[in-house]
Amino acid sequence: xxxxxxxxxxxxxxxxxxxxxxxxxxxxxxxxxxxxxxxxxxxxxxxxxxxxxxxxxxxxxxxxxxxxxxxxxxxxxxxxxxxxxxxxxxxxxxxxxxxxxxxxxxxxxxxxxxxxxxxxxxxxxxxxxxxxxxxxxxxxxxxxxxxxxxxxxxxxxxxxxxxxxxxxxxxxxxxxxxxxxxxxxxxxxxxxxxxxxxxxxxxxxxxxxxxxxxxxxxxxxxxxxxxxxxxxxxxxxxxxxxxxxxxxxxxxxxxxxxxxxxxxxxxxxxxxxxxxxxxxxxxxxxxxxxxxxxxxxxxxxxxxxxxxxxxxxxxxxxxxxxxxxxxxxxxxxxxxxxxxxxxxxxxxxxx
Amino acid sequence: xxxxxxxxxxxxxxxxxxxxxxxxxxxxxxxxxxxxxxxxxxxxxxxxxxxxxxxxxxxxxxxxxxxxxxxxxxxxxxxxxxxxxxxxxxxxxxxxxxxxxxxxxxxxxxxxxxxxxxxxxxxxxxxxxxxxxxxxxxxxxxxxxxxxxxxxxxxxxxxxxxxxxxxxxxxxxxxxxxxxxxxxxxxxxxxxxxxxxxxxxxxxxxxxxxxxxxxxxxxxxxx
Numbered sequence: 001x002x003x004x005x006x007x008x009x010x011x012x013x014x015x016x017x018x019x020x021x022x023x024x025x026x027x028x029x030x031x032x033x034x035x036x037x038x039x040x041x042x043x044x045x046x047x048x049x050x051x052x053x054x055x056x057x058x059x060x061x062x063x064x065x066x067x068x069x070x071x072x073x074x075x076x077x078x079x080x081x082x083x084x085x086x087x088x089x090x091x092x093x094x095x096x097x098x099x100x101x102x103x104x105x106x107x108x109x110x111x112x113x114x115x116x117x118x119x120x121x122x123x124x125x126x127x128x129x130x131x132x133x134x135x136x137x138x139x140x141x142x143x144x145x146x147x148x149x150x151x152x153x154x155x156x157x158x159x160x161x162x163x164x165x166x167x168x169x170x171x172x173x174x175x176x177x178x179x180x181x182x183x184x185x186x187x188x189x190x191x192x193x194x195x196x197x198x199x200x201x202x203x204x205x206x207x208x209x210x211x212x213x214x215x216x217x218x219x220x221x222x223x224x225x226x227x228x229x230x231x232x233x234x235x236x237x238x239x240x241x242x243x244x245x246x247x248x249x250x251x252x253x254x255x256x257x258x259x260x261x262x263x264x265x266x267x268x269x270x271x272x273x274x275x276x277x278x279x280x281x282x283x284x285x286x287x288x289x290x291x292x293x294x295x296x297x298x299x300x301x302x303x304x305x306x307x308x309x310x311x312x313x314x315x316x317x318x319x320x321x322x323x324x325x326x327x328x329x330x331x332x333x334x335x336x337x338x339x340x341x342x343x344x345x346x347x348x349x350x351x
Numbered sequence: 352x353x354x355x356x357x358x359x360x361x362x363x364x365x366x367x368x369x370x371x372x373x374x375x376x377x378x379x380x381x382x383x384x385x386x387x388x389x390x391x392x393x394x395x396x397x398x399x400x401x402x403x404x405x406x407x408x409x410x411x412x413x414x415x416x417x418x419x420x421x422x423x424x425x426x427x428x429x430x431x432x433x434x435x436x437x438x439x440x441x442x443x444x445x446x447x448x449x450x451x452x453x454x455x456x457x458x459x460x461x462x463x464x465x466x467x468x469x470x471x472x473x474x475x476x477x478x479x480x481x482x483x484x485x486x487x488x489x490x491x492x493x494x495x496x497x498x499x500x501x502x503x504x505x506x507x508x509x510x511x512x513x514x515x516x517x518x519x520x521x522x523x524x525x526x527x528x529x530x531x532x533x534x535x536x537x538x539x540x541x542x543x544x545x546x547x548x549x550x551x552x553x554x555x556x557x558x559x560x561x562x563x564x565x566x567x568x569x570x571x572x573x574x
Contacts, residue, residue, distance in 0.1 A: 132432035133362050136454035140368030143457035147375055151524070151570075158526070168454055175434065188436035199536045204456050206533035210526065216538030229436065252538075 078106045128175040138164045162207045183312035192228050195220035198254045201235045216252040222263045224333040237302040242269040262334040273323035283307040357398035358382040390418040405431035413445045420446040426471045458534040481516035502558050515574045524571040
């Protein structure tokens with residue numbers, strides 16, 4: 001609030017004062033006062049007016065400054081109404097009252113939306129758990145079918161298994177998306193052998209990967225402290241992504257390395273690769289790129305979810321690629337000196 | 352004697368298929384349809400392992416697990432569609448031996464059941480012995496024995512033979528062999544399988560065994 005703007009705001013009042021001064025001067029002149037006295041009276045008036053203006057300006061400035069600071073500091077700005085400094089002024093009190101009422105309705109609206117969202121999320125989670133029963137049923141039927149029936153039927157059961165596995169993967173995406181907000185609520189950090197997790201994920205998708213004639217090499221010798229379930233999901237997405245954009249003789253390599261600030265797990269494939277101009281955007285929601293549009297349906301959700309979960313888990317994720325040759329997706333697990341017990345660069349957790 | 356497994360699962364399809372799966376894997380299986388007296392049943396039937404669903408009509412698997420624990424020390428594996436980490440922790444704390452999330456690939460399920468059974472085995476199990484046309488597969492030493500001379504095998508070759516020896520005289524589809532290998536954490540494609548088979552044949556020929564592995568184009572291999 002500048003002084004200039006303040007004066008402009010008070011211009012009507014100033015005009016009133018000045019016109020009153022003129023009228024008074026005229027009146028005194030007519031009633032025969034001497035000019036010196038008139039000037040003295042007007043000067044005193046002017047001084048009092050100036051003092052009043054300055055004091056008012058300062059008090060208003062202070063008030064709004066405090067309010068502005070509160071607005072800066074508070075993390076929920078819609079709570080301003082509750083926090084405005086007390087003021088004896090009628091206007092301030094009226095405004096504060098109105099802001100409060102308006103804020104209250106915003107808060108109510110927020111609560112309602114939040115509640116809707118929560119109940120929707122709970123429903124989705126419940127639904128995912130329900131749908132897993134029939135998926136399990138189908139997968140068991142297929143598994144038994146593949147062992148016992150004739151050659152042709154086996155093929156049919158295999159196809160069914162593959163499709164069922166795809167359904168499971170999509171359903172998992174829904175579940176993890178719904179949960180990604182609150183990773184911390186569903187967390188079980190323990191020492192995790194990355195090789196085991198990688199093998200588990202490959203095994204789970206074995207029919208899909210075999211169908212694409214994929215060969216995989218796992219060379220993970222490091223263990224990290226993290227949540228197995230989430231890592232398995234992230235790795236699952238990464239592997240399925242690689243499988244989607246594979247070449248004619250696809251090879252997946254999964255290996256870990258110990259770098260200065262942690263363990264890095266890399267998934268390398270020899271697929272179509274990512275164009276350099278797409279590289280910074282592959283983790284964006286809904287980004288499919290040229291590769292995605294030519295290939296199978298791409299949702300643009302898989303890698304987005306990976307990054308989102310990685311952020312929540314404190315894991316770094318990055319991608320590098322040479323189009324037509326290779327693509328590397330890396331997960332970087334920070335190894336803190338707190339966990340490994342002293343030396344930040346300790347190789348204790350190398351088996 | 353084969354191990355006996357008690358399945359406590361409310362979904363009829365899953366129960367039936369699990370029973371079939373486990374029976375195919377040579378276990379004896381009991382799958383009650385009524386969950387009123389599971390602890391009593393567990394006591395009477397004396398199973399070697401209990402597969403327990405968590406969400407059961409009228410009661411929770413966790414509570415059931417505690418009731419069973421009061422009577423017996425039978426190993427319990429939770430099998431559930433719930434994916435919450437807290438549930439898993441709960442399951443372990445209530446006395447479960449393992450916790451498997453549905454849907455779980457059947458080979459993994461069998462492997463984990465076998466692992467728990469092995470850990471809690473009441474008697475030593477003898478590894479099965481495979482012999483065909485005088486060629487013996489020695490699993491513990493990872494070799495083939497022919498005329499008292501061992502032929503060393505790699506891990507992959509071992510797994511291939513293990514599968515072929517299980518059904519002597521029957522063709523095993525290439526896809527099936529590849530799947531079997533993937534389930535044993537050997538992630539190869541079918542061209543690589545051909546390479547392995549060729550190498551195996553070479554190995555057998557140099558040891559003096561000819562035409563042991565028979566190929567049928569488009570179908571697979573047999574011994």
